[in-house]
Amino acid sequence: MVTSSFGAKNFIGIDGGGTKTLCILGDQNGRILAEGRGESSSVKSRSWEEVKRVLLSLIHEVLVRSGTDASSLGGVFLGLAGSDRPEDRKRIVDWLQTELPEGVTITVHNDAVTALAAGTWGQRGIVLISGTGSIAYGFDPATGEFVRVGGWGYLLGDEGSGFDLGQKALMAVMQEYDGRGESTALTKLVLERWELQHPGQLINTIYGQENVRTAIADGSKLVLQAAAAGDSVAVKLVEEAIKELEKLVQTATAQLMSKLSVGLSENNEVLGLEIPLVLTGGLFSDQLFEQLFRETPTMQSGAFEIRLLERPPVVGAYLLALQEQDVELTEVMKQQITAFEFKT
Template sequence: MAEGKRYIGIDGGGTKTVCILGDDEGVIMAESRGESSSVKSRPWEDVQQVLLTLISDVLEQSGTGPSRLGGIFLGLAGSDRSEDRKRIKDWLQAELPKGVAITVHNDAVTALAAGTWGKKGIVLISGTGSIAYGFDPATADFVRVGGWGYLLGDEGSGFDLGRKALVAVMRAFDGRGEPTALTKLILDRWSLQHPGQLINTMYGQDNVRTAIADGSKLVMQAASEGDPIAVSLVEVAIRELEELVVTVSTSMGIQLSLASGDPRKRTENRIPLVLTGGLFSDRGFEQRFMQTRAIRSGLFEVRLLERPPVIGAYLLALQEQGIELTADRQQRIAGFVFR
């Protein structure tokens, strides 16, 4: 391990990208933020620009020359397939000095690491997209379920919920569906007079995926006020997220059962389940999820992610270079105050 090296962690989701730079002792020295860097929902040239801008920014903030970089770990939405990782890694290797260790993985990995400090666990992300990821260091195997993008999956995500809300509004407008409070909330959100105007508004968005995902907040509001359509949409999303967790658990050899005694007494060997993403920031949504059969089984130690997922990317960059996550390093990392 070379003395004085600096390490970069990048967490890129469907809505935003966060980048931090720190040293080998867990001291974070710079932070920068940008737009989405999801390779499955943005043009490749846009992703390149976002990443290069953020890397340059944290290098400049910290007074770090590129030659001092020891490693960079990128957790990017839609980037856990080998062809995606290779494309990004090859490109970055040409942009950075020779010898910089570059690791690319899905953003679920960084969120899981941030929640468990690299220990065994499962992470469930419900943000713009959705995915569940499990990791067991004893086998070094990852189990991934979902996360297939807004065209092929992302059930229970902000985009999925927002899109279904728009569909419900249009069905009500046609007379094919029941009236819903979502109509007024959505029209007010985009300052429109009637649902027919949503066509030009939504298709004209610079990032239509992000704009639609933002509508999930309106679903939460309508559900909290008792709108039947919104409540139904939320319940479906909860069931789909529960299914992700159950499937990952089964693949990891964790058997869910409600018939093995009092769940409150089943505290040994519980596996951490880290919840993160914009939908779980809604208290009502979180509480509904906590009432699912999977969670009531008592087999999970549920943790709302308290540290930004980018922390996981940085600590994984350290681990990739054999740097031990001592208690002192963890304390320094956890003590960083984000903007």
């Protein structure tokens, strides 16, 4: 949902996730002038009043820190977790229109878009996120076409995510304890992690966690550790996770290219085009996991230009704010953005 604006010089990018929100203000020449950090602004996990408070305070903070005022704004781009539905986006745009000067371009999208734009410098591509949850998101800023695959949360999906790996690791431990599963090094690692004497104590420990989802997702690190040491159960779990992520990319690619009328081979590979694929999330920070994913048939097909995300997703929000005003991104601007040292 967008409103129009012309002739202003500064732009705000906001990346709002499930745990924190980052905000930057920069000018039309690629100079980032201020940054700020706040609490989560997810429209699905926070109240509307909390979301408004966080967003407005961050906008005010970067204006103050940059020594500018709202009258200098040309646009604000917000990538917010949970803002997939048009009605959610419209609600935020309508509200911000009452808080900002008339004519400021306001755009709201899913936070996966900002991660993608940060990895592709605002160009078309696909982002694959495998952190606590998992999602593949394809977006073409030139046409506004986008697709999402996965990202349905730990109860309905999130295959190949940290939670998925962590949960399956705990299940493997309990199955071994019951005598109905293979012996695995995960048992020793899990017991040491939680300082327990035997797996039977896990039920109270896990269900007693303040944030069960995060606690279980943290167990994915143990799976990667065991897999690196050659544990067969852990290796199998990692291989299954990677196959699920491969499916996310295959499906997102087919759907996006179909919307853009780009040809695909019988195996859903892009014909005559190497599409940027941005990898991000905690699991891809593990070298073994990243390498195994790169070795999958889909990644070896030559259809993708694989990139690890090297810039904060909030940079993508800023870039998309510039794009909304048809500001052309130059190499000098890229260098200035890259040189900025983020403190948050």
